[in-house]
Amino acid sequence: MNGLDLGVVGNGTIAGLVNSVGNYQWLCLPRFDGEPVFNKLLGGGGQFDIWMDGLVSRSQSYDTNTAILRTRLEAEDGAVMEIIDFAPRFETRGRVFRPASIVRRFHVVSGTPRIRITLTPETDWGDRKLPAVRGVNHIRFNDGELAFRVTTDAPVSYVLSGTSFLLEQDVSFILGADESLTDTVDVITLDWEERTRQYWTKWARSLAVPYEWQEAAIRAAITLKLCVFEETGGIVAALTTSIPEHEGSERNWDYRFCWIRDAYFTVTALNRLSAMGTLEHYMRWVRNIVAQSKGGHIQPVYGIGLESDLTEEYATHLPGFRHTGPVRRGNQAAEHIQHDVYGQVVLGVSQSFFDSRLISRPGIAEFRQLEPVGERAFAVHDTPDAGIWEFRTIAEVHTSSAIMCWAACDRLSKIAAHLGLPDRATYWSERAAIIHKTILEKAWNPKVGAFTASFGGDTLDASVLLMAEIGFVPASDERYVATVDAIDSTLREGNHVYRYKTEDDFGRPKTAFTACTFWHIDALYRVGRVEESREMFESVLSSRNHVGLLSEDFDPSTGDLWGNFPQTYCMVGIINSAALLSKPWSEVI
Known part of the structure; x- marks a missing residue:
C-alpha cells in the first residue's frame, strides 16, 4: 500500500490515521487542521505505536457499519491480541458527544502477548517532543497552547520508558482533555465503545443505500462524515497534508481545509443517501461565507473555522511522506481566483430549499442572500481564472468554471420559481441562457470533436464530463457523447483517468486523478456504455486500500495510491457511481 495502508478514526472534531500494525501515523489536535502530535506519516517522530514480540500476521478491518477500527496481531507462539481504536461519538443529554479524544483498547484474545507501547507526541511540526509529566495512572502533555492527557490502566512506567511487558489482561488508553476522568479508564472505554458502536450502526441504518455495492457506499459515507467539522459545518478535502501526487512531484498540498468545490460534492453525495444532517451543518458554514463576501469575491477555500x-x-x-517533501501547512489556493466557486455555493445548498425533511428550511430571505453570488457568477463567467485544478501561473477562461457559473444562475431561477417569485425566476433564467449560449459557442471545438478545457482551446480536461451531471446538456447530446469518446481515448489509461495530460506549473501529471475516473464511469453509463462502466467501477473499487478507502491519485503503472488521504472527492465518487450504476431494489425484491 506504499504507506497508505491506513484506517481512519474520528468523530467530527478530530480524526487520526492508524496503519495495519496498529501504529498511529497521524493525529492533529485540537481539530483537523491543528498541530500534528503523531506525525510518522510525514517522517516525524511523534508516535503512539505498538510492538508485539514474534509478530507473524496482522489484519485490520472496521467493525460492521461503524468507525471503530480493529487491528488483529498474531505472534508465532500463538498469542493473539486486538487493538480497538475509535473516537467517541454518541448522543447524550440531547446533543452529540464528540470530544477531542481518541480511545485505544488492547484486548487479549489468546495467550500472553509480549508488547511494547511507545507514546512520544511531538509539537511545532516535528521540531520537538512534547514534555511528559507522569501521574499515577496518566501522562500529561502540556506545552502552553497544546495540552492533553493520556489516561491508562497499563503500567505508566513501562509506557514512559518504552519497556516491553507481558499483556496478561486488557488495557485501555484515553487521550483527551487535561482533566481527570469521572470513572476508571476501563469502565469509560467499554461504555464509550458500545455507545459509539450504537451511534454508527443507527446512522448507517438510516442511509438509503443502493442495492449493489452497499458495503462500499456505507464505508464511503461514514468516511465522508468523519471529514465534517461539525462545530462549524466545514468539510475538509482530506485529513492530511503533503502526501504527493507522485514521488518527487512537489505537488504536496495541505488539504485540511474546506474547499467549496469539494464540500459541494460531499454534501450532494450524502444527500443521495438521505444523510441530510451534513447539508444542514454545511448550510450554516456557506451562509457565513456568503455574508462575509458581501456580494464580492469568494475564495475557493477557507479554514474550517471560516x-x-x-x-x-x-x-x-x-x-x-516516504521522504518526499516539501511538507506544507496552509494553502495558497485561498488567494486564487476561481469562478467555479459561485456555482458550487448555490449548488451546495439548492436542495435545502426543496427538501421538506430539513428542520430549518431556507426561504425568501436566504434566497436574497444568494442572489449576489449569482450576480458575481454572471459577471465573471467568460473571464480568465485559475480553474478547477487551481493552476498557480496559468489563467484561462476555463470551461468547467463557466459551466458552474451557468449552474448558479440556473439553480437560482429554479429556487425563485419554487418560492413563488416569477420575476426573479425569469431574471435568472435569462442570465443562465446567456451563459449557456456563450459556452456552446466558445468551448466546443469541432476540429478536436469535443468540449475543450478552455474557451478557444484544443486540449482536453476531464472536468467537462460534469456537464451532463449538473444538467448543462443532456447525456444524449452528440457533442457530449463525442467529448466522452475523446476523453476515453486521450486521458484514460486502463481503468483510470487523468485530469489532463498537458504541462502545468509542475510539469506533466504522472498519476490518474481518481475523482475524474468516477466522473468518466458515470459519463460512460449515461451515454449507454453500461457494462463498460460497471466493469470500470469494479476495477476502481479493487484499487481501494484494505479497509475500503481511497486517496487522491492512483498510479496505473504500479497500482500505488498517492495524494492526500482519504480524499472526499474519491469517496464521493464511490457513492455517486454506486447509486447510478446499481440495479434498483425493485428488480431484486
Missing part, C-alpha cells in the same frame, strides 16, 4: 488567511508555509522539520 478563516480566510491560509498562508502557505514549509514545515522544514518533517522530511515528508
Whole structure:
C-alpha cells in the first residue's frame, strides 16, 4: 500500500490515521487542521505505536457499519491480541458527544502477548517532543497552547520508558482533555465503545443505500462524515497534508481545509443517501461565507473555522511522506481566483430549499442572500481564472468554471420559481441562457470533436464530463457523447483517468486523478456504455486500500495510491457511481 495502508478514526472534531500494525501515523489536535502530535506519516517522530514480540500476521478491518477500527496481531507462539481504536461519538443529554479524544483498547484474545507501547507526541511540526509529566495512572502533555492527557490502566512506567511487558489482561488508553476522568479508564472505554458502536450502526441504518455495492457506499459515507467539522459545518478535502501526487512531484498540498468545490460534492453525495444532517451543518458554514463576501469575491477555500488567511508555509522539520517533501501547512489556493466557486455555493445548498425533511428550511430571505453570488457568477463567467485544478501561473477562461457559473444562475431561477417569485425566476433564467449560449459557442471545438478545457482551446480536461451531471446538456447530446469518446481515448489509461495530460506549473501529471475516473464511469453509463462502466467501477473499487478507502491519485503503472488521504472527492465518487450504476431494489425484491 506504499504507506497508505491506513484506517481512519474520528468523530467530527478530530480524526487520526492508524496503519495495519496498529501504529498511529497521524493525529492533529485540537481539530483537523491543528498541530500534528503523531506525525510518522510525514517522517516525524511523534508516535503512539505498538510492538508485539514474534509478530507473524496482522489484519485490520472496521467493525460492521461503524468507525471503530480493529487491528488483529498474531505472534508465532500463538498469542493473539486486538487493538480497538475509535473516537467517541454518541448522543447524550440531547446533543452529540464528540470530544477531542481518541480511545485505544488492547484486548487479549489468546495467550500472553509480549508488547511494547511507545507514546512520544511531538509539537511545532516535528521540531520537538512534547514534555511528559507522569501521574499515577496518566501522562500529561502540556506545552502552553497544546495540552492533553493520556489516561491508562497499563503500567505508566513501562509506557514512559518504552519497556516491553507481558499483556496478561486488557488495557485501555484515553487521550483527551487535561482533566481527570469521572470513572476508571476501563469502565469509560467499554461504555464509550458500545455507545459509539450504537451511534454508527443507527446512522448507517438510516442511509438509503443502493442495492449493489452497499458495503462500499456505507464505508464511503461514514468516511465522508468523519471529514465534517461539525462545530462549524466545514468539510475538509482530506485529513492530511503533503502526501504527493507522485514521488518527487512537489505537488504536496495541505488539504485540511474546506474547499467549496469539494464540500459541494460531499454534501450532494450524502444527500443521495438521505444523510441530510451534513447539508444542514454545511448550510450554516456557506451562509457565513456568503455574508462575509458581501456580494464580492469568494475564495475557493477557507479554514474550517471560516478563516480566510491560509498562508502557505514549509514545515522544514518533517522530511515528508516516504521522504518526499516539501511538507506544507496552509494553502495558497485561498488567494486564487476561481469562478467555479459561485456555482458550487448555490449548488451546495439548492436542495435545502426543496427538501421538506430539513428542520430549518431556507426561504425568501436566504434566497436574497444568494442572489449576489449569482450576480458575481454572471459577471465573471467568460473571464480568465485559475480553474478547477487551481493552476498557480496559468489563467484561462476555463470551461468547467463557466459551466458552474451557468449552474448558479440556473439553480437560482429554479429556487425563485419554487418560492413563488416569477420575476426573479425569469431574471435568472435569462442570465443562465446567456451563459449557456456563450459556452456552446466558445468551448466546443469541432476540429478536436469535443468540449475543450478552455474557451478557444484544443486540449482536453476531464472536468467537462460534469456537464451532463449538473444538467448543462443532456447525456444524449452528440457533442457530449463525442467529448466522452475523446476523453476515453486521450486521458484514460486502463481503468483510470487523468485530469489532463498537458504541462502545468509542475510539469506533466504522472498519476490518474481518481475523482475524474468516477466522473468518466458515470459519463460512460449515461451515454449507454453500461457494462463498460460497471466493469470500470469494479476495477476502481479493487484499487481501494484494505479497509475500503481511497486517496487522491492512483498510479496505473504500479497500482500505488498517492495524494492526500482519504480524499472526499474519491469517496464521493464511490457513492455517486454506486447509486447510478446499481440495479434498483425493485428488480431484486
